[in-house]
Amino acid sequence: MKDENTKEREEHIIELVSSFCDDNLNDEYKELCIKLVKKLARKHDVPFKRGKVEIWASAIVYAIGQINFLFDKSFEPYKTPDDICSYFNTKKSTVSNKAHDIREMCDLGHFDEEFSTCDTMESLPTFTFDENGFMVAHTPMDDYLDEAYELFDDGKIDEAISMLDDIDKDNHEYEKALFFKSFFLNASGTKDKSSEAFNAFLSEFNENVDIKSIVNGEIDENNPEELFQEALFHNNIGNYDKAIHYYDLYLKILPNQTEVLNKKANVLIELKEYKEALDVIDKALKIDSKNDELWTTKGITLYQLHKNKKSMKCLDKALKINPNNSTALSQKGIIYFERNQYKSAIKCYDKAIEIDPEEIILYTNLANMYMDLDDNEKVEKCFSEAEKINPKDIGLLCEKGEYFLMEERFEEAIECYDKCLEIDSKNVDALLHKSMALAQLDREDDFEECMAKIMMINPLLLADLEEEFR
Template identity: 25%
Template structure:
């Protein structure tokens, strides 16, 4: 019996031929499928798709013949892939000595067989523990499944359940140790790799999270939607959008397989699509991102997250009226997610509708008075309007909450300058230099901060800053 896990999160050798932009690697081939105009090839290690085009390809017949033997477990390939297109440019089967040198790349095929126990008690305790786990009674579940383990230490499912319970208690390191013990008995279990990856994700160890998510999708044969959902979420958080898109395309390819036993229905599959949309948005493929968000909103018009993210997409594209519509609808769907008020404030400021921008900031800050960042942003709005005294008050309020924001220091300097208070301006400049020795406080500071991608200042503010520092 396979344990069904209800969890939500949400290395090959490489050689690059720079002149031709071809990446060579040693890998095994998990599957291939003929489609109009091409053969789609699914690689095993770091799973992804690459292609053999049929048109104007002198290697098509040769590569097609070589691919036919992919199911032989002993076969490993050297594959040269064009980086930009994913087209296979070179392909050969490794000889015996080369294969021996790359044994670690081959997957584990045999499924684990648990040691048989003469007693019925381990199974009984396991079933009781599973019921407790599903009720989120994790400590009681651990105590119960431990009885199973004491009688039969060689059943990986018992250790897997214990690892899940430990993760449920937030004991991620202990959970990983338990899951790795289970892996010694069942090395081809994708859910164990996923569990370990989730633990590392929660520990903010992205390197090890990715390593184990890669193993999870390598060994997944049942299209467990949750695995792809969690991995893509991890990748957009890093962010690593290109790999997120590769994993998304792999997921869609596997779903379309004639041997697919997966299920792409339900909220988890919809959220997977949503995260894929964010990955496309991160690489500025706004068209594909919009298509995904549009599909989701048609099916689920009352989901806050889908509507809010499409609004952010419109805002990023500069389609401000459409962004306003989506933000206003999203705020009605979930009044607690009032951060969107700051998006509206930013848009209204850009449209020079200062009254609406102020109203949005005021409504947000009434509910979130300790948000130093947005208090400071409100200060910049007031500077734009020419309300220097009020702006200074906002920057001082922000500074009291958080004195380690360069943005707030800059606001204090600007407001003092605009109010004609040279003494305060110089005091604030000295304080900023002391707080941020790594940042040069001079006429070019704002442009330097903008280049980092983490800050934005209007042309008006930039010009005032240059005047203040010269």
């Protein structure tokens, strides 16, 4: 039985959520929020018997809003997380974490039968049949993205991008919206942090590619070219399981395509499925034993399996076929360095840079080697050379910041991480290391602000960060 204090807190939270819904939402949202308060009140250990009631009230509205697309402008009603937190005078990072806890406690998700609005349930994917007789899902968000694409197609790029910017990160189609935005920006000649990756992605396709059909998954599964393009799309946005799926469909049709086998092996390496990757690359080598890229992939895979001698043999075979294979050279350099054969390692990297002087990662890897050798002059020379290529490369800025951290040059480290965050304000690695530098300088307010940003982006880092700064 609930004690009097818990009952009073329950009633207070109900008053708060009701007030917000009356002022900002509707009766349906109010009923759902009250129902959620009462469900939490029935827990054996009532969670809201501790903590500020304003935080609990805002988190309850937040949790209900998340599963009903409240933060998505394509839905009505629409409110932002800031609207909720401003109303209750609470911090968004705290509320977001609490809402996550509530969803976990009550097993809440999109299209929840108990806590979904009528509009949300009506937006459940509908299913139609395509011309090949396959069942295809369709959601209101598909219409929204179609509308954005049509604006782009009509030359109204700013309006199209504005529509995509209105999609909140809690939306289940957020990643797809980001990809559309990257495509629009690149196609219009505007460069953002995704330009390099996106252009590398596009360079692998032929000139007749329909990006929209790739993003929406509208492909003919009997067409190897479309399957390959779909696999590349998922590969480049990090959906590795889907990439494997489409590579496999391709290979059922054309099983002896070594390029596709090699790409599949590299995805398996990303997934840390090294033995499977080795099986795939061995199959490719039986088809074409004179392919230096295949030997390089096998060498990298064996390295990951801690078989460095065998790895070196494969890399040597790759370089015998193609002495200008900079990837094979850099991998050899890593193995030499681990063997304490520093001169050979540096020689490999110098040669790789000579072959591929625009590859920034070669300079940062070489800088890391010189760090281990305590040769700071050469470390900074490597960073300087890399900056001539692209001073705004996030990987370079993070590596340079970490170097300054190690050297206890905290102000310079912070400067590097601030440059990273100007390019990508949600870069957790930059925020985390900036926090470390701020802590060393006893800049408590800036440190707390940085930590709050990290929590907003990835609440699961809390335990690790507490351990880091304990």
